Amino acid sequence: MELALIERIQKIKAVITDIDGVLTDGCIVLGNYGDELKFFDVQDGLGFALLSRAGLKTIMMTARKSRINQKRAKEIEAFKLYQNVSDKLRVFQKVSRKFKLAPEEICVVGDDLIDIPPMRQAGFAVAVQNAVEETKRVAHYVTQKSGGRGAIRELSELILKNQGKWFAVTARYTSDNAIPA
Numbered sequence: 001m002e003l004a005l006i007e008r009i010q011k012i013k014a015v016i017t018d019i020d021g022v023l024t025d026g027c028i029v030l031g032n033y034g035d036e037l038k039f040f041d042v043q044d045g046l047g048f049a050l051l052s053r054a055g056l057k058t059i060m061m062t063a064r065k066s067r068i069n070q071k072r073a074k075e076i077e078a079f080k081l082y083q084n085v086s087d088k089l090r091v092f093q094k095v096s097r098k099f100k101l102a103p104e105e106i107c108v109v110g111d112d113l114i115d116i117p118p119m120r121q122a123g124f125a126v127a128v129q130n131a132v133e134e135t136k137r138v139a140h141y142v143t144q145k146s147g148g149r150g151a152i153r154e155l156s157e158l159i160l161k162n163q164g165k166w167f168a169v170t171a172r173y174t175s176d177n178a179i180p181a
């Protein structure tokens with residue numbers, strides 16, 4: 001990997017991720033009674049939680065609104081969830097102000113056109129493999145895996161390994177004398 005890209009990744013203190021198409025494959029199953037179903041990936045979930053446990057601010061941001069998102073945010077230890085977001089750049093700026101983070105310290109992950117404005121400002125802009133072409137074009141990095149199919153796990157490993165945090169944050173699982181949590 002290019003040194004310039006590694007330097008970008010090392011500065012990251014917050015990850016803002018879109019939900020549909022990034023944490024899911026983008027499919028939404030709608031029922032007759034207002035119910036909604038989505039598929040999330042369990043390995044993505046742990047990857048996301050590991051970012052939080054390593055001290056990064058993990059933020060989920062979506063233009064839609066659903067109780068499922070609240071449930072999933074809690075499960076995967078998200079620091080913050082923003083729903084009903086029509087202007088993602090505004091939330092990016094809010095996060096930057098509120099948590100005193102420079103744009104270079106924020107990673108934005110997206111798959112569609114609405115994600116482009118904050119991606120353009122982010123220190124590390126990531127598009128998932130299933131992202132539309134325009135979104136891929138503004139990204140510093142395109143994941144090999146698709147949304148809802150390991151993209152966030154891939155990103156989590158990329159960030160934590162390049163920041164030298166991966167070993168510490170996974171030791172409870174991987175070290176020989178690991179104590180089960």
Ligand SMILES: [Mg+2]
Nearest residue numbers: 018020021111
């Ligand atoms: Mg999306």
